[in-house]
Amino acid sequence: MIVSPSVLAFDFANIQKEVERINQSNADWFHIDIMDGVFVPNISFGFPVMKAISKHAKKPLDVHLMIVNPDKYIKDCKNSGAEWVTVHYEACTHLHRTIQLIKNEGMKAGVALNPHTPVSVLEDIINDLDLVLIMSVNPGFGGQKFILNAVDKVKVLKDLITKKKAKTLIEVDGGVNNETGLLLTKAGADALVAGSYVFKYDDINTPINLLKAL
Numbered sequence: 001m002i003v004s005p006s007v008l009a010f011d012f013a014n015i016q017k018e019v020e021r022i023n024q025s026n027a028d029w030f031h032i033d034i035m036d037g038v039f040v041p042n043i044s045f046g047f048p049v050m051k052a053i054s055k056h057a058k059k060p061l062d063v064h065l066m067i068v069n070p071d072k073y074i075k076d077c078k079n080s081g082a083e084w085v086t087v088h089y090e091a092c093t094h095l096h097r098t099i100q101l102i103k104n105e106g107m108k109a110g111v112a113l114n115p116h117t118p119v120s121v122l123e124d125i126i127n128d129l130d131l132v133l134i135m136s137v138n139p140g141f142g143g144q145k146f147i148l149n150a151v152d153k154v155k156v157l158k159d160l161i162t163k164k165k166a167k168t169l170i171e172v173d174g175g176v177n178n179e180t181g182l183l184l185t186k187a188g189a190d191a192l193v194a195g196s197y198v199f200k201y202d203d204i205n206t207p208i209n210l211l212k213a214l
């Protein structure tokens with residue numbers, strides 16, 4: 001299981017210290033939530049902060065763009081150290097073009113689905129995707145309650161990936177802990193994002209190891 005702790009739950013007054021905690025843990029990626037206050041009702045942080053994180057990060061940056069017009073910012077993602085870039089299906093009129101933009105910059109491309117968006121909208125693009133991010137909360141904030149329907153969506157997505165012989169990874173984001181994580185693992189998830197669950201522990205390896213072992 002790939003575990004991607006969410007930077008949104010960092011103590012932002014001590015970013016470098018927080019980055020070192022992740023570097024020294026058994027986590028696999030850094031999950032970077034970029035919000036614009038338009039696509040979601042919150043603003044997190046932007047590319048200068050991501051670039052500062054990438055200077056110290058020793059693991060890949062898994063960037064989740066919760067913004068309108070993501071095409072405008074794909075180069076900024078590259079220049080700020082992103083390895084994985086995930087855009088929202090709901091924010092992309094020409095999704096195929098956006099995915100090609102990400103790949104042309106040499107990054108891995110993902111698509112996130114809001115809780116109300118069915119997996120079936122990805123039927124004609126799944127073979128082009130390195131990752132699909134199933135949102136198990138409405139994006140915008142950490143610490144929300146897990147939406148159980150996400151488990152069924154993971155199963156449907158797994159079936160689609162198998163049917164199309166795609167190599168896409170399934171990642172889930174929002175309200176993930178050891179209990180919801182177990183349901184997601186059984187359903188076929190490959191990667192779990194966790195913010196509040198990881199950072200409520202002093203020793204973050206405790207929750208990270210629990211998730212990794214699911």
Ligand code: DX5
Nearest residue numbers: 006139140142143175195196
């Ligand atoms: C929510 C973000 C998540 C968030 C998850 O919009 O996309 O990545 O940090 O936080 P938790 O794990 O606390 O639900």
Ligand code: ZN
Nearest residue numbers: 033064173193
């Ligand atoms: Zn996220």
